[in-house]
Amino acid sequence: MSVAWRIARRELRGGLKGFRVFLACLALGVAAIAAVGTVRESIRAGLATEGAALLGGDAEVTLTYRRADPAELAALRAASDALSEVIVFRSMAVVGTGEAEDRALTQVKAVDPVYPLVGQVVLDPPIPLAEAFAGRGGTPGAVMDRLLVERLALSVGDGFHLGGKAFVLTAALVREPDNASGGFGLGPRTMVASADLEGSGLVAPGSLFDTHYRLDLPEGVALAEAEARLMGTLEGAGARWRDARDGAPGVRVFVERLGAFLVLVGLAGLAVGGVGVCAAVRAFLDGKTATIATLKTLGATGRMIFTVYLMQIGVLTALGLGIGLVLGAALPLVFAPIIEARLPIPAEFTLHWAPLGEAALYGLLAALLFTLWPLAQAEQLRAAALFRDASLGRRRLPRWPWIVVTALLLVTLVGLAAWLTGVAMLAFWSAVGILGAFLVLLGAGVAIRLVARWLAGRRALRGRPVLRGALSSVGGPGGEAGSVVLSLGLGLSVLAAVGQIDNNLRGAIDRELPEVAPSFFVVDIQPDQVAGVLERVEGDPAVSRIDRAPMLRGVIAGINGRPAREVAGDHWVVHGDRGLTYAARKPDRTTVTAGKWWPEDYAGAPQISFAEEEAVEMGLSLGDTMTVNILGRDITGTITSFRAVDFSSAGMGFVMTMNPAALQGAPHTYIMTIYAEQAAEAAILRDLSRGWPNITVISVRDAIGRVTGLMGQVAAAITYGALASLVTGFVVLIGAAAAGERARTWEAAVLKTLGASRAEVLANFALRSAILGGAAGGVAVFAGGLAGWAVTHFVMEGDFAFEPVSAVAIVTGGVVVTVLAGLVFAWRPLATRPAPVLRARE
DSSP, X not given: OHHHHHHHHHXXXXXXXXXXXXXXXXXXXXXXXXHHHHHHHHHHHHHHHTHHHHHTSSEEEEEESSOOOHHHHHHHHHTOSEEEEEEEEEEEEEESOGGGOEEEEEEEEEEOTTOOSSSOOEEESOOOHHHHHHOBTTBOEEEEEHHHHHHTTOOTTOEEEETTEEEEEEEEEEEOTTOTTTTOSSSOEEEEEGGGGTTSSSSOTTOSEEEEEEEEOOTTOOHHHHHHHHHHHTXXXXXXXXXXXXXXXXXXXXXXXXXXXXXXXXXXXXXHHHHHHHHHHHHHHHHTHHHHHHHHHTTOOHHHHHHHHHHHHHHHHHHHHHHHHHHHHHHHHHTHHHHHHHOSSOOOOSOOHHHHHHHHHHHHHHHHHHHHHHHHXXXXXXXXXXXXXXXXXXXXXXXXXXXXXXXXXXXXXXXXXXXXXXXXXXXXXXHHHHHHHHHHHHHHHHHHHHHHHHHHTOGGGTTOHHHHHHHHHHHSTTOSHHHHHHHHHHHHHHHHHHHHHHHHHHHIIIIIHHHHSOSEXXXXXXXXXXXXXXXXXXXXXXXXXXXXXXXEEEEEEEETTEEHHHHHTTOGGGSSOEEEEEOSSOOTTOEEXXXXXXXXXXXXXXXXXXXXXXXXXXTOOTTOEEEEEETTEEEEEEEEEEEEXXXXXXXXXXXXXXXXXXXXXXXXXXXXXXXXXXXXXXXXXXXXXXXXXXXXXEEHHHHHHHHHHHHHHHHHHHHHHHHHHHHHHHHHHHHHHHHTHHHHHHHHHHHHHTTOOHHHHHHHHHHHHHHHHHHHHHHHHXXXXXXXXXXXXXXXXXXXXXXXXXXHHHHHHHHHHHHHHHHHTTHHHHHSOHHHHHHHTO
């Protein structure tokens, strides 16, 4: 071992010549993974540290549709040192009158004088919240999110209405400490004092609102202990508990899933870099032919040769990993102010060792995976063959133990990704996709060489020496077809897949949904207001369809006498409260798929009709019992039918429908969907808001716009990750072009000697680069389209539509990038005189 290390150390004194591409590919891949992991860990640390602030207290108890009764309030106060009540609901903010009237949907937060228990509300101008709520001239004050202030063209001191209540804007809401939603909702925030809602009609029995009770627990009380004691007291009240251990679960899950996906995209970039690593090692070992031959002649064994060069590559791998880790750790810290300014949630940007260790492990395994093969080939070559100038590219497969080790490294890398990202199936199918893309691109490289060789021999190309020469170069032995198509094609494939997925996601929202979606959801319609609302919209010729139903919300507490989550697991239906309705007879557009609907005059024990698809996912059967807590009252019914419910249409759909007698006496409101022509939407919105100020009219078009914007931000983040893969591919491409410079110098010398002008030689080089770039882009479009179809069909469960614009852009980009890389390394061959080159090869 000491002899091998001395030889390796002496060879390393020659510097990094030939290993710049190796270092760049490895460093870029590791840096991308480390940077994504650092940002993810910084957000996770911020959520953990600021869990109480995001939640608004040490713990939170939530009630749906109601406020706590005196006994429940007493229990909450007894369990805490301080208690704050926050009421959250949707409403319409209205400014102006007559033709100048304008309105917008807003998420209203009504707070008590104790709010906030933790953290501070930041306003502009910077005044205390109590002063903001004091208002002006006897009109109560309110604060609004900047986005809503700008949307309604308001200034501090201007008035507006919520329901039938007048308010004055006293400040812009810059930051609220308990923003656990991460800033996403159907409308921007408006904050008012709870006491000022009296007489507004916005928080009435049956209205859609949630009441959150934030608790500041006594010192030393464990959260789990407090939960067990208080929730035992509130059992049967339909209360839900959250605490500072996971103050923003939705944000946490979203960040972790997006981070995991970006890490997988980074691994795709590392795979692209692996191509460059493998090519760099192969070129390095080819350049060491004489050294290896000499060592073998002097008695060095194959194992000695393997060890010598493994040590050298190990040192260089450590250097590449170090560069990548420094970049991956430093970049998030450098851009921390920009990232924090764009994040609606806290983040603690500092050195996080876990993501750096994860990136280093990925990089080490990838380096081993892509360097072991050429090293194992060099091990078994004979000295005589080496003296005859054999190259690694024409050598046989490594010995079977090294093939097994390579396979084990691949399995380890995939298994590690599945374990560390927490999305095992996504990691597995991503690995399958990357491996499939590798095989497709390798096959494409071979196919392109064969086709180019065949075309070069066609009679139709006689008299076109430039094109024929370019095709001959592409199809000839030792050409760049394989390396260019593989390196650039894999990076473009990732970008093409992201483009197709993004287009289909936007298409499903922008194109397909509006064709079947209603114009408005109208909620909080009191029973005595239904007739008046119907009179306004039924007589409008622009309205094509109206659906209405009574609406309540309840929490599924139990299934067959057991806790709901124990039966249904982590299914979305048992998370939080769900909308439900009642109906005496089966609605017109309802299809019962199993069981039967109750008689119209049925007044017996509660019966439930459940959504079929969700029932299958939850493992429910006809005859199962289900307990639903509605307004603090447990109602247990029997599932007697299943219905087909299409939630993708954005129309009215309820997971549960019950017989009317089951919900008799429960306060409720009505929900209505209105399908109208776009030109009539403004008038309908204006008339409904003026006539019934307490109801909330939600524009589906605006909601779709907010969702589309969010999806665009997610797609942008993924695209940036994919661009890292493309940059790595470009580095590999540059390396391949640089490695081929010597061969192009020889070709240029021969062509000049045979009478070709410099322009013709340059055209030959540019044309072959364009052919390879176009081929790489074409294969990338095919592979990316296939991946996009798989994700759209199997994950999104939607119809796939091929998007041609991004496909053309990717093919064009492939041609441009390859031509530029080729031309950069064409000037020296063009400038070199033929005579010295030809004499040197005699």
